[in-house]
Amino acid sequence: MSDHTHGTHEVGEIPPANTGIIWRTFWILLGITMIEFTLAYLMKAGGMRTSIFVIMTLVKAFYIVGEFMHLKHEVKSLIWAIVIPIVFIVWLLVALLAEGGSIGTSVFG
Known part of the structure; x- marks a missing residue:
């Protein structure tokens, strides 16, 4: 009979959650969002503020895709x-x- 277990876990045992990566991602995204809100109140409306928002939004989007869709590991x-x-x-x-x-x-x- 062959052993169908993967890794070091017993059959039916749930591996421990790796929440550290999720919390790190949360704090990074929260920091970027806080910077965006701060700039929204401190800068006058215009092309520069819009450009900064677009760039920061793209950074957040790439980070989310890299972490949660595992693209950075591809x-x-x-x-x-x-x-x-x-x-x-x-x-x-x-x-x-x-x-x-x-x-x-x-x-x-």
């Missing part, structure tokens, strides 16, 4: 296969917003 080629299209999509959105504003002024202006 091979680098898979990570680049996901990141490069996202970079091009963001570039496309910025280009469309910039060009969209100038088309309206040149045609009707």
Whole structure:
């Protein structure tokens, strides 16, 4: 008869929870969010504040994807296969917003 247990745990025994990583992730995301709220009250509305918020939101999104979807433990080629299209999509959105504003002024202006 073969032994179907994995690791050092007995059959039916639940491994201990690894909550340290989850709490560390919580505190890091909380810190970034607190910085965002602080900047929201201290900075005047404008392009710089919006840019900082977008960058911090992307940092939080990549951190969440890396931790909870385990992407940071994958091979680098898979990570680049996901990141490069996202970079091009963001570039496309910025280009469309910039060009969209100038088309309206040149045609009707």
